[in-house]
Amino acid sequence: METGKEERSLNFIEQIVEKDLAEGKNNGRIQTRFPPEPNGYLHIGHVKAICMDFGIAEKYNGVCNLRFDDTNPVKEDVEYVDSIRNDIHWLGFRWGQIYYASDYFQQLYDLAIRFIKEGKAYVDEQTAEQIAAQKGTPTEAGVASPYRDRPVEENLRLFQAMQNGEIEDGRMVLRAKIDMANPNMHFRDPIMYRIITTHPHHRTGRTWNVYPMYDFAHGQSDYFEGVTHSICTLEFVVHRPLYDWFIDQFADSDYRPHQYEFNRLNITYTVMSKRKMLQLVKEGLVAGWDDPRMPTVCGLRRRGYSARAIRAFIDKIGYTKVEGMIDLGLLEHTVREDLKETAPRVCAIFDPVKLVLTNYEGAGETIVAENIDGKPELGTREMPFGRELYIERGDFQEEGDKNFYRLSPGGREVRLKAAYIIQATGCDKDADGRVTTVYATYDPQSKSGTEGGNRKTKSTINWVACDACIEAEARLYDRLFAVENPSAEEGDFRELLNPDSLHVVTCKVEQALKKEMQPLPVNDGVAEQHHYQFLKQGYFVVDPDTTSDKLVFNRTASLKDNWQK
RNA sequence: UGCUCAAUGGUGUAAUGGUAGCACUACAGAUUCUGGUUCUGUCUGUCUGGGUUCGAGUCCUGGUUGAGCAACCA
Numbered sequence: 001m002e003t004g005k006e007e008r009s010l011n012f013i014e015q016i017v018e019k020d021l022a023e024g025k026n027n028g029r030i031q032t033r034f035p036p037e038p039n040g041y042l043h044i045g046h047v048k049a050i051c052m053d054f055g056i057a058e059k060y061n062g063v064c065n066l067r068f069d070d071t072n073p074v075k076e077d078v079e080y081v082d083s084i085r086n087d088i089h090w091l092g093f094r095w096g097q098i099y100y101a102s103d104y105f106q107q108l109y110d111l112a113i114r115f116i117k118e119g120k121a122y123v124d125e126q127t128a129e130q131i132a133a134q135k136g137t138p139t140e141a142g143v144a145s146p147y148r149d150r151p152v153e154e155n156l157r158l159f160q161a162m163q164n165g166e167i168e169d170g171r172m173v174l175r176a177k178i179d180m181a182n183p184n185m186h187f188r189d190p191i192m193y194r195i196i197t198t199h200p201h202h203r204t205g206r207t208w209n210v211y212p213m214y215d216f217a218h219g220q221s222d223y224f225e226g227v228t229h230s231i232c233t234l235e236f237v238v239h240r241p242l243y244d245w246f247i248d249q250f251a252d253s254d255y256r257p258h259q260y261e262f263n264r265l266n267i268t269y270t271v272m273s274k275r276k277m278l279q280l281v282k283e284g285l286v287a288g289w290d291d292p293r294m295p296t297v298c299g300l301r302r303r304g305y306s307a308r309a310i311r312a313f314i315d316k317i318g319y320t321k322v323e324g325m326i327d328l329g330l331l332e333h334t335v336r337e338d339l340k341e342t343a344p345r346v347c348a349i350f351d352p353v354k355l356v357l358t359n360y361e362g363a364g365e366t367i368v369a370e371n372i373d374g375k376p377e378l379g380t381r382e383m384p385f386g387r388e389l390y391i392e393r394g395d396f397q398e399e400g401d402k403n404f405y406r407l408s409p410g411g412r413e414v415r416l417k418a419a420y421i422i423q424a425t426g427c428d429k430d431a432d433g434r435v436t437t438v439y440a441t442y443d444p445q446s447k448s449g450t451e452g453g454n455r456k457t458k459s460t461i462n463w464v465a466c467d468a469c470i471e472a473e474a475r476l477y478d479r480l481f482a483v484e485n486p487s488a489e490e491g492d493f494r495e496l497l498n499p500d501s502l503h504v505v506t507c508k509v510e511q512a513l514k515k516e517m518q519p520l521p522v523n524d525g526v527a528e529q530h531h532y533q534f535l536k537q538g539y540f541v542v543d544p545d546t547t548s549d550k551l552v553f554n555r556t557a558s559l560k561d562n563w564q565k
Numbered sequence: 566u567g568c569u570c571a572a573u574g575g576u577g578u579a580a581u582g583g584u585a586g587c588a589c590u591a592c593a594g595a596u597u598c599u600g601g602u603u604c605u606g607u608c609u610g611u612c613u614g615g616g617u618u619c620g621a622g623u624c625c626u627g628g629u630u631g632a633g634c635a636a637c638c639a
Contacts, residue, residue, distance in 0.1 A: 008579095009578090009579055009580080009581095011578095015581085035639090036639095037638085037639050039638090039639085069639065071638095071639080072638065072639075074638090075638075075639090127637095128636080128637055131637080132635070132636085133635095135635055136635070137567085137635055138566095138567055138568070138634065138635060139566050139567045139568090139635095140566095140567080140635095141567095142635085169637085170637065172637095173637055182568090183567055183568040183569090184568060184569075184634080185568080185634055185635050186634075186635095188635085191636090191637055193637085194637035195637080196637085211637095213636095213637075213638085213639090214638070214639050215639095217639095218639085234570070234571090234632080234633070235632095235633060235634085235639095236633095236639090237569060237570060237633070237634090238568080238569060238570090238633065238634050239634090240569095241569095261570085263571095268576090274639095275638095316577080316578085316588065316589080317577060317578080318577070318578050318579090319578095320571090320577090320578075321570065321571060322570095322571060322572070322577090322578095322632095323570090323571075323631080323632055323633085324576075324577065324578095325576075325577090326576075326577065326589095327575090327576050327577080327589065327590070329576085329589065329590065330576080330577075330588085330589050330590085333588090333589060333590090334589095336601090336602095340601085340602065345599075373597095373598070373599085405600065406600095415598050416598095417598070417599075418598070419598095421598095448598065453598085456597095456598085457598075458600095459598090459599090459600070460597095460598045460599060461599090462599080533599085533601085535599050535601080536599050536600080536601070537599095538601095559599075559600095559601050559602095560600095560601065560602095561600070561601085562600055562601085563600040
C-alpha cells in the first residue's frame with residue numbers, strides 16, 4: 001500500500017483507529033458514515049469530512065455508509081439528496097449503503113416511549129422562550145420546568161397526542177429528564193422531539209407529526225447501523241457526552257459507537273456556511289449553487305477544479321483539533337499543480353492588436369504544435385499561420401526598456417510561439433495615440449523545430465491568425481470576498497463581497513478550439529470538464545453554457561505572474 | 566465568573582521523552598520556445614512561569630490567549 005510513496009505520518013484519527021484495531025475492538029470491524037443533512041449543496045468543507053469518513057473505511061478495509069440526516073422537513077428537500085449523491089460519486093467515493101435517519105423514525109419513536117416509561121423523558125408545554133430562559137446560562141444553573149414531574153401516563157398520552165396531530169406546532173416538546181444544573185448545557189433536559197406539521201417530509205410524507213432532534217437521532221442511528229467511528233467536526237465536542245448518555249440508556253450489549261472530532265475547514269476570502277451560501281443563491285448575488293465562485297463542490301467543478309485536485313488539497317491540509325484558516329493560495333496552487341500535467345496549451349489573445357509581418361509572403365502555412373511542450377504523447381494541434389496575426393497588446397511597447405523582454409521597434413528578437421522569430425519595426429497609432437497595428441519582419445530560417453530555429457530569444461509571445469481564429473467568452477473569476485475572513489467581520493457579510501469577482505471578456509482563441517463548440521457531454525448528471533491552459537494567462541475550462549454558436553470558458557486559476565509592472 | 570477543546574515560522578502540518586522537519590507564501594539566483602514550469606538557496610517557529618528528567622515542542626502544574634457551548638438547526 002505504502003510502496004512507492006514516501007512515509008507519511010498518521011493523522012490523530014488514524015492513530016485512534018490503528019490503536020483500536022491493535023486492541024481488537026469490535027473484532028477489527030471499521031464502520032464510518034458520512035451524515036449530510038439534505039438542506040444544501042456539498043461544499044469543500046464537507047469534502048474534508050468525506051475524505052476522512054470514506055478514507056478511513058477504505059484504508060482499514062471497513063465500510064462507509066451514506067446517511068442522510070433528514071430529521072428536519074422544514075429545511076430539507078430531495079433536490080439536495082440528489083446533488084449530494086452526485087457530488088460524492090464525482091469525487092470518486094463509493095458508499096456501502098444509503099441510509100436515512102428517517103428510516104429510524106419508528107425505532108426512535110418507540111425508544112422515546114421507552115424513555116417516558118422509564119421516567120427519563122417528559123412532555124413540556126412551555127414556549128421556546130420559556131424553555132430557553134429557564135435553561136440558565138453557561139455560568140448559572142437552570143431551573144426545572146413545572147412540567148418536569150408529570151406522571152408517566154400523562155406524558156405517554158400527550159406524546160401520543162403530539163404524534164396524532166392533535167397538538168399545534170410549538171405547543172409541546174418531549175424533553176429528556178437529565179440535569180438542569182449540569183455544567184454542560186446540553187444535559188439541561190435537552191429536547192428530544194418537536195412537532196412539525198407545516199412541512200411534509202420528503203420521504204415519509206405526512207406519516208409523522210413529531211420529529212427527533214439531532215441529539216436524539218444521530219447517536220442512535222450510529223448505534224442501529226453498527227458504526228464504530230463516528231467522525232465529525234469540533235463543534236460537536238460538547239455533544240459527545242450526551243451522545244454517549246443516550247446510547248447508554250438503552251444499549252443491550254457492550255458495543256458502542258464512538259464520536260471523534262476534527263477541525264473544520266476554513267479558507268480565506270470565502271464563507272463555509274450553508275446558511276450564507278443559500279442566502280447568496282436566493283438573493284441572486286451569485287448565479288446559483290454551482291456559480292464558479294462558490295466553494296461548493298459543483299461550483300468548484302464548474303470552475304474547473306478536478307476531483308483529483310480537490311482531494312489533493314484536502315490531503316495537504318491535514319486533520320487536527322486546531323481551528324485555523326487555510327490560504328486560498330494553497331487551493332489555487334493545488335489546482336495548478338494538477339492541471340499543469342494534463343491541460344493542453346493553447347493561445348488566447350485577450351486584448352488583441354494586429355501584427356503584420358511585412359516580409360512574409362506565404363499562404364496556407366500551418367504550424368503543428370505540441371499540446372504540451374515536451375509531452376508528444378499528449379498530441380499536437382494545427383495552428384494556421386499568416387501575414388496578419390493578433391498578438392497581445394501588452395506584448396508590444398513603442399519604447400522598450402531593459403526589463404521589457406517583448407516586442408519593441410528595433411528591440412529584442414522575439415519568438416512567436418511554436419513559429420518564427422520576429423523583430424518589430426514600427427507601429428501605427430490612432431488619433432489618441434493608441435497602437436492599432438504593429439509591424440515586424442520575420443526570419444524565414446527560424447521556424448521552431450528547425451536548425452535555424454534554435455536561436456535563443458528572451459521571450460516568446462502568443463498569437464493567433466487573423467483569418468483563422470475564433471471568438472470565445474472568457475469569464476474571469478476572482479475571490480468571492482474582498483476580506484480574508486468574512487465571518488469575523490461585524491455587520492452584513494454581503495457587503496464584504498468582492499465587486500470584481502467576475503469579469504466577462506471576449507478573447508480570440510486558436511481555431512483548434514472549434515471542436516469545443518458544442519454542448520458539453522454530461523455523465524451521471526455531471527458535465528465533463530475540458531481543461532486548457534491559455535498560455536501565460538491561466539487554466540480555463542469549457543463552461544456548460546457553451547453551444548455550437550458560442551464558446552464559453554471559465555478561468556479556473558491564473559498563472560503565477562512574477563513580472564510586476 | 567462555569568464547562569469543553571486547543572496553542573510549533575506569515576499559513577497549514579510533522580516530530581508520539583533523544584538533531585524542530587515538510588508544504589504553501591515571500592525573497593534571491595539558475596534553467597526555460599509560457600516573465601509559467603523546474604531546480605537551488607535565503608528569511609521566519611515550539612504562548613508563558615515553575616516542575617519531573619541525563620535530556621521536554623512532547624509529561625505534570627499555574628497562568629495567558631483563542632475557539633466552542635445557553636436553536637423546538639445539524
